[in-house]
Amino acid sequence: MDAPVARHPTPGQIALAEAIARGEQSLGTRVETISAEVYLDPRQFDAEMVRLFASVPLVLAPSALLDRTETAVAHDGYGFPLILSRDRDGTTHILANVCRHRGTRLISPEDDEPIAARRIVCPYHAWTYRSDGGLVGIPRAECFPGIESGDISLSRFASRESGGLIWYAKSAEADFSDAEAVAADFDAFDFAGHHLYRRKTHAVAANWKQVIDAFLEAYHVQRLHASTIAAFFADGITAADRIGQHQRAVVGRADYLASVDRSDWAALRRAVTFTYHLFPNTIVVISPDYINILVVMPQSVGQCLVEDFMLIPDKPETNEAEAHWRRSWDLLDGAAFAGEDFKAAELCQRGMESGLAGDVLLGTLETGIADFHKRVEAYL
Ligand code: FES
């Protein structure tokens, strides 16, 4: 069950692995501080929602969530009702989950799994829509003189499907160029060809930035994760660069990187772990044979939801394969992410709320956090 090897690392991915092999790490040179207020101030939270989350493209899900045509699923995580759909031609659409008749919800968010959606039928009066959002039927149409169903469709949001991820933006003017630029890296891992093994939404009682912070430094890996995943990693060996607003990092897994063929994906993925921070709120972790995508969705200043998607190369066909992936899921999603990273984020938030924490101190292994907060601030 090795990683797919048909594709090759991009020049940028190889350059970062080379940098870490030469011992060139992306370290800061001084201690930086962040005010505890950035995790506590409701006015900052409101500004983040309006100026950042409502203006830039955000990841909704991997393409593998909708692995067939004419399927749809509700998505409420960003605070308003959306539908992700794939139409009969395979194109994805992000639609308002709001009927054009009197506004009720078309697909229930309680339906966790995507539904067959050749037709999306409103439960109230049965107005009927195609999977691309176009209205195709009004019962008792004679009661709506002057209304042509062909002129009406569900509201559509700006979106892109690239690199095996589905992005959307609340603003019609959003610039998707960074989302498109990072897609080459994910195509190199063949995200779009992967199977969605599991997904789970975690409620985390922490400001959304606390969760992102936990994935922007490898300083904690040997400490917080001592009993789960620490043994797979070298201590604090990281290098990072940027693709537009997004951050790409590698963390050293083993000390034999110097002898690894950089064009051999399976070997490279055993030697280093690539992680991506898709600004502002998504983390991608590339393990040797599977991929986790964590979408952090702010709910209030001290609460967020984190949806964890685990992609694997192929659908498990045997009990043995199923047990293998189950162990990986339990280790990363359950023990490391939920049991350690999200827990640490919650405890940091409690510390901030106590008023006793003072400013946050960031060491030279944690410059990625300082950089992230500066980029958030630039929007406010
Ligand atoms: S509210 Fe949807 S058909 Fe009436």
Ligand SMILES: [Fe+2]
């Ligand atoms: Fe961690």
